[in-house]
Structures are given as structure tokens and as C-alpha cells.
Amino acid sequence: MIHHMPSFEKLVFELARLPGIGPKTAQRLAYHILKSPADYTEALSEAVRQLPEKVRQCPQCFTYTENLDLCHYCSNPERDDSVLCIVEEPGDISRIDSSGAFRGRYHVLHGAISPLDGVEPEDLTIEPLLKRIRMGLNDEAPAIKEVIFALDADLEGDTTVLYLAKILKEKGVKISRIAHGVPIGGDIDYIDNRTLGRALENRISL
């Protein structure tokens, strides 16, 4: 679709680079932005511009934070220092935390091991993770007694869990992985075979 408007086409192009936004959606969004009052355009542009300026990675758990030092989760003195939950992405933390079932500390790997995509252990925050666990075990800081993996239930997640479990077992840390199975309220009819297989493997004796 040709619009004969370079600025408009530039915006369509930039929007279409976002995940899940095709050229048609990008065009629809651009027309909406064009029809919006100037204060919305200004607010959206400014919100995008300031994001990388304001957000950094927490030096301890590597989640995104706007705090100058430790993030919201690492700086909270009421959380349990002895349990560490390992996640792939910063967004996973708020999802797990809002379940209310975990009040320990977090560690963000920023991905998962995937040789096919060229993601090696060195590309993740594994080195600082091991340092963190070692520090906890040797120093005055409360020891990390348990590591819970909350990684995606795919090949990359599985590979990463296996890789880290091997290292952590040698260090005598208790490790576990969140359960994968039929969702609460889920109809067995609609659950895929792999999930159902996992739910059967991991059945809990009553």
C-alpha cells in the first residue's frame, strides 16, 4: 500500500517491526495516531523515548528496574533469602509474584540455552547466578538453600534446567522445578498430549 507520505510510511515501518504487528495493523495504528489529539502523540513518543533512559538491570537479580541500586524485589528486607526462583525473562517475575505463592528472591537468566539460536550459557546471567549462590553459602549472608526453576516448558527451558541442575547439585543446593500439568479449571478434553503426558508422569500420590 502506497500512501505518498514519507513520515506516515516511516511510522508504519517502525510499528511493523514490533512482534505480532503486521503491515496492516501497523497502518491501522498509524492512522489512529494521526487522528489522536497532539497530547497523546506527545505522550506516546515521550514514553518510548524515555524508557531506555529510565530502566536498567538490577545488579543482583538482573530484572528490569527503575531503582538506582537494587530492584524492588532484591531490596525488600522481608523476602526470604534462602529460596531463589530462576526465570527466563523479567516479565515472568511479576506473573509469579502476583500468584502470591512465592516470597523468596529471583534471578533472571535473560533467555534460555539454545544452541540452534546460538544462545550459549555464557550469554545468560549464569556466572553471576553461581557467584550469588556461592556467596550465600560461604559468607555471612543467609545461605541459598533451595533453587526453584520457573523456566518455560520447552526444549530450551529443559536444556537450561538440566545444565544448571548438574552444576547446582554438585554444590549441595536443593533444586526443584515448578510443576507442569493440566491448568486449574482446564478441561482434559482440550489439553494437548505433551501437557497431559507431563501431568501423568508427575502425578502426585494421594
Next chain:
Amino acid sequence: MIHHMPSFEKLVFELARLPGIGPKTAQRLAYHILKSPADYTEALSEAVRQLPEKVRQCPQCFTYTENLDLCHYCSNPERDDSVLCIVEEPGDISRIDSSGAFRGRYHVLHGAISPLDGVEPEDLTIEPLLKRIRMGLNDEAPAIKEVIFALDADLEGDTTVLYLAKILKEKGVKISRIAHGVPIGGDIDYIDNRTLGRALENRISL
């Protein structure tokens, strides 16, 4: 979902104001923007910011243009001045034009009459449209002989066509409306009843 990051939440909020973008999608987009290199963030922010500065409405047909005077379509001397295609939104023009079936002039109403939504004829570009047709008929400029309505096939589009047809008929202009019916390649099994009804009503004798 609480992120404890005001700048991040601000961007999620602004993105979620776009049509078809819910809070979850907005969050996914914001995380993507956060992971993107700085030059993308800068390009996107700048593309949004400059849009309302660069784009204005064509003083003749009211489509969006970045030209200083008449738009790409109005300033083209090779287009047919005697046929005028009336559309609701600027985006409709590029769709119709890329069909290659129309080489006349356009006029953008910027909406359709909708008393329920408070859109009255005065809110649309009807006054300048009538002036444009009158000028064509009286002055030296080539007369507008035919007006084609390419409005949406909904209640608002129908109302607008009826309203304008009444006025234009009095002025002796030939008026027509694009055909609504079964799309080319469309399977009759999958066409909704209203479209099929319209296709039967407007059947073409062979």
C-alpha cells in the same frame, strides 16, 4: 500486573490506548521495546513525534498529505476531474486506488453520519464537498459529472449515502454506489446472510 517501574507502566498505559492493543499485548510490546537497541527506540519515538508535524489535510479532498498544498491525488493533472469518489477515511483512498479501477478524484468525509454517536452532517466535510461540486458545475473547471460513493456497507454508510444522494440528485449529478456482494473467490457457504441478501438484490442481468 504491577512492575514497580513507573516509566515502563507509563508506556504500557499509552500503548494500551491504541485500538486492538490490550494490556497484555501492550506489556509484551513494552518489553520488546526495552530489549531493542537504542536506535530502534529513538526511531520509533521520533516517527510518532514528527507525524502530526508533517501530516496535514489536503485543502481540496481532505485526505492526509505531507505536501504543502494539494495532495498526491488532487495535484495529479492526469486524473479525471469529472468523476468523484467519496470515501469515509483517508486510508480508503489507497485501497481503492491500488485496485487500478478508478482514476478520478477523491473526497474524504472523515466519518459517516451517525446520530447515535453524535456525528451530524456538519461534523463531516460535506459543506466543502457541495462547494466543490457546485464549483465544478458553474465555473470554468471541468464539471463533476458523476459521484461514486465508496462508503462502508453499514448503517452509518447507508445513512450518509441517502442523505447526500438526496442533495446531489437535486443538483443533477449522476450518483452511484460501489457494488456490495460476494467477494471474488468467496465461497457462498461462508458468506453472511446480509451480504448474500445484498448480492441477490443487486443481481446483474446477463
